Amino acid sequence: MAESQSMAAPSAVLERQKRAKFRRNMFYLALIVVGLIAPFLAYPVFLMKVLCFALFACAFNLLLGYAGLLSFGHAAFLATGGYVTGYLLASYPGLTPELGIIAGTVLATLLGVVFGVLSIRRQGIYFAMVTLAIAQLVYFMFVQAPFTGGEDGLHGVPRGELFGFISLSSNLAMYYFVFAIFIFGFALIQRTVHSPFGQVLKAIRENEPRAVSLGYNTDAYKLVAFVISAGLAGLAGSTKTVVFQLASLTDAHWHMSGEVILMTLLGGVGTLLGPLMGAGIVVSLQHILAQSPLGNWVSVILGIIFVVCVLSFRSGIIGELDKMYRKNFK
Amino acid sequence: MTMIFGVPMAVFMGQLTLGLVNGAFYALLSLGLAVIFGLLKIVNFAHGAQYMLGAFAALLGFRYLGINYWLALLLVPLVVGAFGVLLERFLLRRIAHLDHLYGLLLTFGLALIFEGTLVNFFGVSGARYATPEILQGGLNLGFMFLPTYRAWVLVAALAMCLFTWFMIERTRLGAYLRAGTENSQLMQAFGVNVPLLITLTYGFGVGLAAFAGVLAAPLYPVSPTMGSSLLIVVFAVVVIGGMGSILGAIITGLSMGIIEGLTKVYYPEASNTVIFLVMILVLMLRPVGLFGKEA
Numbered sequence: 001m002a003e004s005q006s007m008a009a010p011s012a013v014l015e016r017q018k019r020a021k022f023r024r025n026m027f028y029l030a031l032i033v034v035g036l037i038a039p040f041l042a043y044p045v046f047l048m049k050v051l052c053f054a055l056f057a058c059a060f061n062l063l064l065g066y067a068g069l070l071s072f073g074h075a076a077f078l079a080t081g082g083y084v085t086g087y088l089l090a091s092y093p094g095l096t097p098e099l100g101i102i103a104g105t106v107l108a109t110l111l112g113v114v115f116g117v118l119s120i121r122r123q124g125i126y127f128a129m130v131t132l133a134i135a136q137l138v139y140f141m142f143v144q145a146p147f148t149g150g151e152d153g154l155h156g157v158p159r160g161e162l163f164g165f166i167s168l169s170s171n172l173a174m175y176y177f178v179f180a181i182f183i184f185g186f187a188l189i190q191r192t193v194h195s196p197f198g199q200v201l202k203a204i205r206e207n208e209p210r211a212v213s214l215g216y217n218t219d220a221y222k223l224v225a226f227v228i229s230a231g232l233a234g235l236a237g238s239t240k241t242v243v244f245q246l247a248s249l250t251d252a253h254w255h256m257s258g259e260v261i262l263m264t265l266l267g268g269v270g271t272l273l274g275p276l277m278g279a280g281i282v283v284s285l286q287h288i289l290a291q292s293p294l295g296n297w298v299s300v301i302l303g304i305i306f307v308v309c310v311l312s313f314r315s316g317i318i319g320e321l322d323k324m325y326r327k328n329f330k
Numbered sequence: 331m332t333m334i335f336g337v338p339m340a341v342f343m344g345q346l347t348l349g350l351v352n353g354a355f356y357a358l359l360s361l362g363l364a365v366i367f368g369l370l371k372i373v374n375f376a377h378g379a380q381y382m383l384g385a386f387a388a389l390l391g392f393r394y395l396g397i398n399y400w401l402a403l404l405l406v407p408l409v410v411g412a413f414g415v416l417l418e419r420f421l422l423r424r425i426a427h428l429d430h431l432y433g434l435l436l437t438f439g440l441a442l443i444f445e446g447t448l449v450n451f452f453g454v455s456g457a458r459y460a461t462p463e464i465l466q467g468g469l470n471l472g473f474m475f476l477p478t479y480r481a482w483v484l485v486a487a488l489a490m491c492l493f494t495w496f497m498i499e500r501t502r503l504g505a506y507l508r509a510g511t512e513n514s515q516l517m518q519a520f521g522v523n524v525p526l527l528i529t530l531t532y533g534f535g536v537g538l539a540a541f542a543g544v545l546a547a548p549l550y551p552v553s554p555t556m557g558s559s560l561l562i563v564v565f566a567v568v569v570i571g572g573m574g575s576i577l578g579a580i581i582t583g584l585s586m587g588i589i590e591g592l593t594k595v596y597y598p599e600a601s602n603t604v605i606f607l608v609m610i611l612v613l614m615l616r617p618v619g620l621f622g623k624e625a
Contacts, residue, residue, distance in 0.1 A: 070431050118610055121617040125373045125434055126569060130613065133566040136559075137606035144599060254562065258438060265435065300446035306439025310432050311424060 027272075028190075035179050044171040045243070050283050051182045052240040057263040057275030059232035062189050064261075065270030066198060067225045068205030072128045072257050073115065073135030077230045079142060079252035081108040081237030086154040086247035087147045097160045097168060101181075101238040108234020109227060111138070116226035120219055123208075132254060139252045153248030157241055174243060181239050185232050190272065192228060201225055233260075255299070262302055265309050268316025277317055332473070337595050343474035345591045351480050351549070353587015354487035355542055357580045359564045361494055362538035364573040368511040369531045370422070372433025378561030379444040380536045383410050384543020385552045386448060389459050399462040399548070403486075406544045407537035414536025418529045426528075441558065448554035456551025465548075483545050490541060491580045498576060507531060566609040572622025582620060 038047055056078055063069045085104035088095055119130040142148045149155075159168040168174045192198050203211045204218050211218050241247045250256065259282065267278025282302070289298050309316070315323060332339040359377060366374045374380075387406045391397035397405065417440065425432045461479050468477040498504035510517045510527055518524045543557075550556060571582030586605050594601040612620065 070434070118613050121613050122569070125367075125430060128431070128434060129373065129565040129569055130609070132562055133569065133606050133609055136562045136566075137603050137610075140602045140606075143602075254558070258442070261435065261438075296450050297446065299442050300450070303439045303442030303446060306442065307421070307436060310436040310439065311421065314428075314432070 024190075028187075031186075032183065035183070039172055039175045044175040046283075046287065048171075048175055048178045048243045049240075050280050051178050052236050052243065053260075053263065053283055054276040054279035055182050055185045055239070056233050056236040057260050057267070057279045058186060058189050059229045059236065060260045061264045061269065061271075061275045062192065062232070063225055063229040064264060065274075066193055066205065067201045067222055069120075069222060069226065070128045070261070071119075071131040071226075071229070072254070072261070073119075073131035073133075073138075074229075074233050074260050075252050075254060075256035076115070076135040076138040077108040077112060077233035078237035078240075078256060078260075079247070079249075080111050080138070081105055081234030082241040082247040082251050083142065083148050083154065084108075085238035086157045086241040089160060089242070090154060090157050093158065093160075095160070096164050097162055097177075097242050100160075101235065101242060104238030104241070105231055105235040108237065109231035112227040112230020112234075113223075115230060116223045120222045120226065132257065135252075135257060136254065139249070139254070142249060142252050148247070148249075151249065153246060154241075155246050157245045157247065159242055159245060168242070178239055178243060181235065185235055188228070188232065192225075197221070197224070258306075259302070262306055262309070264316075265314075266305060266316055268318035268320075268322075271316065271318040271322065274316050274318040281317075335596070340474050342595055345595045346588065347474075347476060347480055347591075349587045349589070349591015349594070350584065351483050351587070352590060353584040354484050355546060355560070355583075356564055356567045356586055357491055357583025358487050358538060358542040358545075359560070360568050360571065360573075360579045360583050361491055361576060362535040362542075363564065363568055364576065364579050365494070365498070365507075365538070366532055366535035367573050369507060369514070369528055370418075370426070370433065371430045372422070372437065373430075373565075374532075374535065375434055375437035375561070376417075376440040376444065377437075377535075377539050377564070378557030378559075379441040380410060380414065380539040380557070381543040381546070381560065382448070382554060382557035383413075383444060384540030385459070385547040385550075385556065386452075386543075386554075387540065388544045388547045389457055389552045392459065399544075403541070403544050407541040410540035410543075411533040411537030415529055415533035417536075418532040422532065423525070423529075445554050445558060452554060454553055454555055456553030456556070459547040459552055461548040479548060483549065486545055487542070488580075490538070491576075494538065495576050495580075563605055566605050568619075569609050570605075570612045570619060572619025574619075574623045575621045578619075578621025 056074070059077075060071065060074050063071055081101075081104035083104075084107045085100040088103055089097065089100040115131065115134055118134065119127055122130055143150060159174060161167050162173075162177055166173060166177075168177060193201075200211065200216055200221050203214075204216070204221060208218055237247075237251060240251075263278035263282045264275050265278070266274075266281060267276065268274030285301070286298055289295055289301065294301070313320065334342045359381060363374055363377055366372065366377075384406050387410060388397075388399070388402040391402055391406065392399075421436060421440075422433060425436060465479045465482050468475050469481070470476075496504075498507055506517065506522055506527055510522070510524060514524050514528075517527075546556070567582055567586050568579070570586065571578045573579070586608065589608065590601055590604055593604040600607070616622075
């Protein structure tokens with residue numbers, strides 16, 4: 001597709017692509033600068049929570065926004081990353097946090113392979129039901145497994161020393177570590193989306209039979225996308241466990257799978273910034289509501305936001321802003 | 331005492347009955363999901379919440395209005411079904427032209443709202459609903475003790491399943507519904523009021539869920555979260571059976587209940603998970619589901 005265009009008018013297309021790339025790079029740079037200043041403007045623990053959930057939502061968005069696959073079981077990966085990292089760091093005091101996080105991410109990725117192989121056998125709503133059911137299986141396994149602490153969860157996971165010499169006990173040091181992880185995950189997703197691989201994913205999302213007829217092994221593409229998404233969700237869970245020093249069943253519950261859908265939907269499915277924005281709003285909302293008299297109504301309010309989003313706000317905040325921008329300034 | 335594979339006969343039969351009763355609920359709920367899916371093409375994620383609303387309506391109706399069990403069995407499905415009609419008319423219809431995943435998300439949001447609201451008023455611990463007097467006690471069959479209410483649930487659920495089958499396969503309205511499932515645009519062109527048919531179908535599916543809820547009220551603690559975990563199991567049952575056939579939904583529901591009951595006898599640790607494991611097996615061997623049609 002891109003090749004045939006560039007044959008028609010090489011210089012103009014190249015120029016446009018170059019400008020788009022430049023704008024993207026400036027945007028990434030701005031994001032990094034904001035992220036570096038942020039802990040001096042807001043409470044770092046809160047920001048870390050936002051970043052962990054933002055990474056989770058970005059990973060989910062890769063699947064829904066670019067491959068068109070609605071997974072209702074992403075909590076399983078978040079929890080697997082969290083439990084594995086938490087268990088390892090709590091049981092082996094010599095282990096450095098980055099190794100614990102890598103181990104959690106690897107296991108979540110492997111779980112993603114199992115999930116993916118099974119669930120991409122069905123499409124559309126069946127895919128959503130299958131992922132939900134397997135995630136529930138994983139939830140029950142975590143309830144019964146000896147190493148998860150059952151209903152109590154894992155507590156007192158040590159943050160430890162990064163690479164063996166940078167103490168993460170200060171929230172500021174921890175924040176920059178989390179920020180670096182987020183940037184890594186975000187960059188990996190952007191790279192995936194803007195690669196030829198990402199183009200094929202979008203083609204599958206738009207019209208799978210056509211992608212098959214063009215000779216693509218769509219199942220393999222979907223599987224790879226699913227595994228990347230699962231791994232990054234696991235990375236988010238692992239990081240979250242190190243930040244908060246605990247892992248619990250909340251992360252494995254289907255409510256969590258619903259929450260990440262809401263974050264993505266609210267921010268804007270298939271947009272770069274949407275999941276970050278959505279995670280920020282949902283986490284802030286939970287934070288504010290928890291202290292207000294409406295504390296018990298969080299799940300009702302999230303439900304109402306869900307309904308409103310689906311009925312009249314389907315592009316999400318970023319998507320709507322983008323539409324407005326295109327209408328008025330182009 | 332007679333033993334079956336190292337387990338006393340009475341225990342074995344007791345778990346088998348429990349499994350069959352659970353299976354009857356799986357069958358009723360997956361049937362409702364299948365009816366709704368057939369015409370609306372959406373997965374009704376609020377199905378579990380609507381089942382829970384049925385149980386709560388029976389409980390509150392008894393507590394505040396003195397409505398007895400038998401009246402509740404008749405009224406509650408109508409009331410909750412009417413509520414479903416409103417949901418379809420004012421919410422689901424507005425997104426009917428979109429990707430069907432939006433229907434799933436919308437009903438998921440509704441489920442959160444219903445569940446969360448009731449949790450705020452009634453907590454999560456669950457209330458008891460008295461078994462009607464005539465169905466209390468049980469029958470001693472010699473080889474086992476059969477609680478009357480469980481036997482009644484089995485009969486009532488199967489009767490309702492058969493009624494649904496009859497309605498869909500043997501009546502004119504059912505013929506419209508089946509035709510609409512095949513091609514609703516053509517139906518509309520022939521002058522059938524398809525939007526009305528869709529609304530009624532959704533209301534009927536919701537009513538089925540509420541009926542199951544009333545049946546469940548004397549059996550399980552009535553709590554706001556009783557529907558959601560059940561619904562996920564029903565999803566697995568639907569994936570196993572496929573949503574293509576009514577008889578398939580009934581058979582799959584019952585047999586999954588039996589498998590779950592037997593797992594409780596021989597390997598209790600896996601009783602929560604066995605249906606999901608069966609689902610995985612089916613996905614590996616026959617991805618379209620046992621009764622599903624090849625796409």
